[in-house]
Amino acid sequence: MAYDIDMIKKVYSQISERVDKAREVTGKPLSLSEKILYSHLWDGNASRGFTRGKDYVEFSPDRIACQDATAQMALLQFMQAGKKQAAVPTTVHCDHLIQAKLGAQFDLPSAKKSSDEVFDFLESVSNKYGIGFWKPGAGIIHQVVLENYAFPGGMMIGTDSHTVNAGGLGMVAIGVGGADAVDVMAGMPWELKFPKLIGVKLTGKLSGWTAPKDVILKVAGILTVKGGTGAIIEYFGEGARSMSATGKGTICNMGAEVGATTSTFGYDESMERYLRATNRADVADAANDVKEYLTGDDEVYANPEQYFDEVIEINLSELRPHLNGPFTPDLATPISEMGEKAKANDWPINVDWGLIGSCTNSSYEDLTRAASVAKQAVDKKVKAKSDFGINPGSETIRFTAERDGLLQIFEDLDATIFTNACGPCIGQWDRSDRKGDEKNTIVHSFNRNFSKRADGNPNTHAFVGSPEMVAAIAISGRLDFDPTTDTLINEDGEEVRLDEPTGLELPPKGFDVGDPGYLAPTEDGSSVEVKVSPKSERLQLLEPFEPWDGKNLTGAKLLIKAHGKCTTDHISMAGPWLRFRGHLDNISNNCLIGAVNAFNMKTNFVKSQITGEYDAVPATQRKYKAAGVPTVVVGDHNYGEGSSREHAAMEPRHLGVKVVLVKSFARIHETNLKKQGMLGITFENENDYELIQEDDTFNFIDLESFAPDKPLAIEVVHADGSKDTIKALHTYNEPQIEWFKEGSALNLIKKQNAA
Ligand code: MIC
Numbered sequence: 001m002a003y004d005i006d007m008i009k010k011v012y013s014q015i016s017e018r019v020d021k022a023r024e025v026t027g028k029p030l031s032l033s034e035k036i037l038y039s040h041l042w043d044g045n046a047s048r049g050f051t052r053g054k055d056y057v058e059f060s061p062d063r064i065a066c067q068d069a070t071a072q073m074a075l076l077q078f079m080q081a082g083k084k085q086a087a088v089p090t091t092v093h094c095d096h097l098i099q100a101k102l103g104a105q106f107d108l109p110s111a112k113k114s115s116d117e118v119f120d121f122l123e124s125v126s127n128k129y130g131i132g133f134w135k136p137g138a139g140i141i142h143q144v145v146l147e148n149y150a151f152p153g154g155m156m157i158g159t160d161s162h163t164v165n166a167g168g169l170g171m172v173a174i175g176v177g178g179a180d181a182v183d184v185m186a187g188m189p190w191e192l193k194f195p196k197l198i199g200v201k202l203t204g205k206l207s208g209w210t211a212p213k214d215v216i217l218k219v220a221g222i223l224t225v226k227g228g229t230g231a232i233i234e235y236f237g238e239g240a241r242s243m244s245a246t247g248k249g250t251i252c253n254m255g256a257e258v259g260a261t262t263s264t265f266g267y268d269e270s271m272e273r274y275l276r277a278t279n280r281a282d283v284a285d286a287a288n289d290v291k292e293y294l295t296g297d298d299e300v301y302a303n304p305e306q307y308f309d310e311v312i313e314i315n316l317s318e319l320r321p322h323l324n325g326p327f328t329p330d331l332a333t334p335i336s337e338m339g340e341k342a343k344a345n346d347w348p349i350n351v352d353w354g355l356i357g358s359c360t361n362s363s364y365e366d367l368t369r370a371a372s373v374a375k376q377a378v379d380k381k382v383k384a385k386s387d388f389g390i391n392p393g394s395e396t397i398r399f400t401a402e403r404d405g406l407l408q409i410f411e412d413l414d415a416t417i418f419t420n421a422c423g424p425c426i427g428q429w430d431r432s433d434r435k436g437d438e439k440n441t442i443v444h445s446f447n448r449n450f451s452k453r454a455d456g457n458p459n460t461h462a463f464v465g466s467p468e469m470v471a472a473i474a475i476s477g478r479l480d481f482d483p484t485t486d487t488l489i490n491e492d493g494e495e496v497r498l499d500e501p502t503g504l505e506l507p508p509k510g511f512d513v514g515d516p517g518y519l520a521p522t523e524d525g526s527s528v529e530v531k532v533s534p535k536s537e538r539l540q541l542l543e544p545f546e547p548w549d550g551k552n553l554t555g556a557k558l559l560i561k562a563h564g565k566c567t568t569d570h571i572s573m574a575g576p577w578l579r580f581r582g583h584l585d586n587i588s589n590n591c592l593i594g595a596v597n598a599f600n601m602k603t604n605f606v607k608s609q610i611t612g613e614y615d616a617v618p619a620t621q622r623k624y625k626a627a628g629v630p631t632v633v634v635g636d637h638n639y640g641e642g643s644s645r646e647h648a649a650m651e652p653r654h655l656g657v658k659v660v661l662v663k664s665f666a667r668i669h670e671t672n673l674k675k676q677g678m679l680g681i682t683f684e685n686e687n688d689y690e691l692i693q694e695d696d697t698f699n700f701i702d703l704e705s706f707a708p709d710k711p712l713a714i715e716v717v718h719a720d721g722s723k724d725t726i727k728a729l730h731t732y733n734e735p736q737i738e739w740f741k742e743g744s745a746l747n748l749i750k751k752q753n754a755a
């Protein structure tokens with residue numbers, strides 16, 4: 001039986017009335033995304049149609065998922081909200097804090113030891129507040145959610161940008177910062193700007209070396225890292241129906257890399273098969289009863305141009321395998337063109353590592369397809385030229401893959417089987433072969449490949465591909481290897497070819513598992529004690545941020561003008577810093593250390609306007625704070641792209657930065673800034689970015705009359721006394737301005753609870 005089946009049945013019992021009503025008020029047929037959004041309105045039945053990309057709407061998500069690295073801050077905030085229990089079903093998953101080094105049997109016990117304080121904290125908070133707890137080793141949050149909790153037509157939020165993975169089972173699942181999750185856990189509505197809709201029509205059928213991953217690699221190439229911002233991507237067409245549910249999950253997962261709010265697919269037989277295979281016949285039966293409400297209306301899919309804001313069509317029969325990278329997930333190259341492009345760009349051709357795993361590509365099907373390639377290498381006597389690492393997505397997948405001999409195939413190729421966890425995908429990788437910053441290439445089936453992400457080395461060129469392509473490339477050891485045309489030389493000196501991969505959508509003998517790693521919370525957690533030692537270097541209870549003094553901000557100094565890409569990995573690096581995710585002051589020592597200073601093109605080297613000297617960003621900012629000098633961070637386009645980690649907003653806030661002024665924001669980060677009481681604004685004229693000088697002082701002229709839709713005027717005073725007055729835009733609505741006034745959204749919740 002599925003978890004929380006009553007909740008799921010309740011959603012299905014309301015869906016027809018709510019969708020019919022939405023059709024009536026909008027006066028048109030509906031896409032799946034709209035059906036899910038309109039059936040999850042906080043106010044119940046829709047009373048009017050919403051304007052996409054404009055109206056802020058309150059929703060009532062069905063469930064929440066948090067992972068260990070973000071749950072610490074989310075739960076530290078929730079503990080302040082003064083509630084007894086999480087208001088909707090919530091789970092915590094321990095997956096980010098486990099380093100990959102020697103293999104699961106060594107790495108997991110070692111992670112349990114080094115992060116015991118954090119795991120114990122998460123376990124006890126979960127127990128206290130009625131939250132389901134998935135222990136370290138149970139699996140990666142999004143695979144575990146897909147296997148256990150996701151359901152067609154549902155709406156969930158999660159404190160991780162790849163929460164969107166659950167779109168593979170027809171959900172609208174959205175990544176958020178911890179403060180958003182706290183709203184919903186506290187029984188309040190969750191607000192989102194009603195998304196725009198991008199329709200992707202999939203025709204034809206995947207075959208040969210082409211995999212679901214290639215669909216999203218292609219889409220990323222078309223839309224780029226910000227092309228999906230503010231939109232839900234809805235996939236449909238015969239090509240969509242012909243793919244497995246986990247393949248759909250892969251595509252939805254990496255929709256985070258184009259900035260999409262989420263991605264989804266209509267309910268179909270692949271989802272039904274997956275639900276039944278994962279012990280949820282009850283959900284499949286219930287979904288079948290309301291089938292037509294769990295997919296878009298026929299008229300919408302027949303004439304997508306009329307109903308979506310943008311339509312992309314991809315013929316799967318013509319799609320070729322791709323590799324995306326390096327350093328950005330949208331640099332798409334068909335594998336056949338890789339050789340030429342790599343040479344032109346001086347990308348190292350030799351591949352050091354092939355890594356298969358991460359929440360986006362660690363399903364049973366993924367492992368079977370990669371194993372079918374690996375097995376050929378073993379059978380045809382080809383030794384893998386690159387090192388090989390595998391992270392299964394969950395204990396259920398690992399257990400089943402071991403039973404079915406898949407892991408043995410990889411081991412025969414000398415692969416290391418790492419823990420069922422994020423591992424190298426989030427820089428939790430003690431890479432044995434290279435230290436320092438040597439230039440090198442790796443290929444992986446993950447979703448992100450930003451600079452330094454996997455191993456902390458800025459010169460590691462990471463390329464993203466499907467698991468089967470990663471396997472082929474790792475075997476050949478070459479980035480320019482095209483298995484559709486190229487051959488390999490085996491141990492006997494013979495020329496051999498790798499045949500097309502084959503895979504199994506679901507295990508023929510069913511999934512199996514010993515201990516899945518789940519701990520249910522006690523019924524009444526009121527007597528459970530949560531301890532945080534004041535001496536801890538990993539956990540720290542939160543102090544409320546200061547409210548706004550109601551005055552115009554003046555005399556603010558420039559902390560850094562960030563050049564180019566500034567992702568959340570640049571603002572609050574992961575890897576070794578994951579240790580401090582529960583300790584705001586300690587983690588603030590990584591604040592913006594990866595951002596490139598536009599004035600000297602160096603990282604973590606900025607000029608202090610107090611001393612005139614150059615120093616690290618956190619150290620410089622701490623001095624401004626001590627001197628009571630407010631500061632401004634300036635950035636480029638899509639600032640804060642990537643992760644949901646609210647640390648990227650809380651750290652500057654904690655250190656005394658008041659304003660982040662950029663050309664454009666990534667959605668989750670912009671919301672995170674607002675929630676934490678920061679002023680996140682954009683240049684009205686993006687060329688004004690060029691006006692900002694290293695010694696600038698900022699005076700806000702009309703912040704005192706901060707109001708929705710009203711641009712803000714800022715006087716920028718340069719070192720020579722000359723001035724420019726520029727305009728900044730913002731997207732704060734009335735309630736969000738209240739967060740700013742109160743110092744944070746949490747301060748407002750506490751105030752409302754006290755009243
Ligand atoms: C990521 O893939 O970047 C992460 C690590 O999963 C993050 C969450 C985090 O920073 O903890 C995400 O995607 O939101």
Ligand code: SF4
Binds near residue numbers: 140141162360422426
């Ligand atoms: Fe973990 Fe990587 Fe997935 Fe983020 S993208 S949840 S780090 S596996």
